[in-house]
Amino acid sequence: MKSLKIALAMFIGVALLSSCKDKKKDPDPVDESCTFDVVAMNTNIGNNIIIKYYEQYKNACASLQTAATQFRNTPDSSNLVALQNELETAYLHYQYVSMFNFGPAVDNGYDHFLKTNTFPSDTVTIVNHITVSNLDPASNGNATVGFPALDFLLHAGGHQSTMYRLTAATNASNARTYVEALATQLSSHAAFIHNEWIASGGNYIATFTGSGGNATGTPLSLLCNQFNYDFETLKNFKMKIPLGKFNAGIPLPDKVEGFYAGNSMKLMVAQYNAFIKLYHGTGYNGNPGLGFHDYLECLDSYYAMDDVDLSVAIEQQMRDLETKLAVLPDPLSNTLSVNKPAVDEAHTEMQYLVPLIKREMTAAFGVQITYVDNDGD
């Protein structure tokens, strides 16, 4: 027992010594506890962000469907322009819900994200579907439905050529039917998901706002994972692939989102805004609320391990990225050939943001990203 006591005394001694040494170099370790109401954050995000943006998206899709029917019945130039406008509005509003691809968006036998925005479209197959009257989107592949398919059908080749395809060409009637069917599918999915969320419908909101915690499957974990997944699709599909990063460095401008309408940057910036709003917990009406940023600020003062807080580092990096995105004009496919370095710079800023939000933030929240045993080493 005596040797044990000596051993213990030694170790405590060593520890205290290193303590003094450390204190000298690190004069102000601020220790504040962090009690943060995760349920309140989930409630804010659920009620003021998710449901509101799904409602906006649902309404935009309903208008898109109406415009598609209108154009199918009266295929004139002004109705085409009206339909194109509705398409852009709905596509923009989709960017605000793409992050919420969990719960009702995936529990209905399909993946909403893939059904809605798989690009680039498989245009050869789309044309074939129209030729052979495969006009039911539900039985067609992800690359032949959703917004990218509409982008192709309503914009490819410009106004004249589109009018010809949809009014005078051999399968023009089939093409208009398919356009309407695609819009109807988007609209019915949107209406279904919105209805599943709201209290008077499937009431998923009750589940979502009623649970805290950080385990897999909790709202925090779902949000955190989708927040990152969505940003990675932004980085990979909207930037990295068109930049040719997987293609020996040779750009692939036709792989951008919204290639035919040429509104890639508009769509990308919309998605990025949605991303920032979720991070800050900013509501649909612009009202402030609890978000990831608030939780991180709380944890930053608690952990206090670095001169730079994570919440500050993330905000700084987000601003840097915003600046680089702002200078990229539409159409992105053209910018890629005339000013590739500028696109590259924006992509680099995205690369820098990933470790902060995907690794550090999830670690700070304790959101599990691995699924097998782990003794932490």
Add this chain to the structure above:
Amino acid sequence: MLNKLTTYLKRETSIAPLVILRIMFGSVMCFSILRFMYNGWIQDLYVSPKYYFTYYGFDWLKPLSENAMIGVFVVLAVCAAFIALGFLYRYAALVFAILFTYVELIDKTTYLNHYYFISILAFVLVVVPANKAFSLDRYLGLTNGATRVPGWVIGVFRLQLGLLYFYAGIAKINPDWLLHAMPMKIWMAPYAQSEWIGWAFASTITPFILSWAGMLYDVAIPFLLLGRKTRPVAYLAVIGFHIITWLMFPIGMFPFIMIGCTLVFFPFSRFGAWLEREGSHPVIFKRPVLLRTLKFGLIIHFTLQILLPWRFTLYPGDLFWTEEGYRFSWRVMLIEKVGQATFTVSDPDSGRAWEVHNRDHLTDLQEIMMSTQPDMILQYAHYLESHYAEVYQIEDPEVRVLSFVALNGRRSKLFVDPSRDLTVEDRGWHHKDWILASNDHRTENP
């Protein structure tokens, strides 16, 4: 002191603790292997990966086909059950030890200290007469019985367990762990939101209490388990400590392995007396040459066990950052390290360059583990070199990585020199000068 030790090692003692250890080890392992299979981890870890992070010197070790791997695990489960029952004990223990170690050597992604511990324990079990009493072998007359063994036969297990705890404890004596309660704070933070126990975790002092208690527990527990008077309290602490860690962390079977194996510190006098109800029979080692070889082997083993955790002192830089000399040293649940690594392969002849989509080559788990461990980053870079050389017909590809790592709640920093072509860097035990310095103020871990 030396006399006391010699007496302890030579004195004849009851075989009871060894029998208990055999049964605990066999049954926990059997359950563990079945759970592993049930969770589908054979497929996840040894079938679906396209690439395996082999250990340096073990590149020749490959996983078998899916069915053969399932076969390996079935055999492991059967052997574990045989160990518990004491049936064909020596063979079962030997096959278990070899197959278990084989599986662990396939991919360092899954390195866990407690798997390493199980391998060691299994090999030591092969060489001790744990089936001489209370076993099917004895009952069926496959072996002659014995109820007394020399002290060292039990002592080696106590020493192995003691080393595990002790080194796990002194690894915790570092400024992050004791003075910043890191990474304990990170691990605790989610619990502060809990409705029932949140009040305890909301206090700033709690992670400090847990950090210090964890360190003191690990360092002291081997000694407390050795003392006759302190043993019962110490064992209660073992149970409490491991149950708490089991509740708080996803650490699988480790707590139960430890709760089961530390029983070897108890003498089990009543059980021993019952085993000796028809008389006391000392175990007879028939071949003295074999016994001498065995003792020599054990001395080598324990010398290595004592030295290996200190090998990190031979490397410059911060151990937690570089992880040079980190594994096989009982550093359990010690750091929180996250990273992100993006590789670029280029062809200097044509100027072409590809960014690598890690998920095309690695599983999620492999990517996560690789991005914070330099030796894995290098291995992966070498794999990419040969992969791209073949697929894109590049004569001499260059591979660079943009990697960020965050340690114990600090901000992400560049981890590997992004300008270095990793294809020209060698694997091995030498210091890797392409790992950037951690540049922080922490003193080195003891």
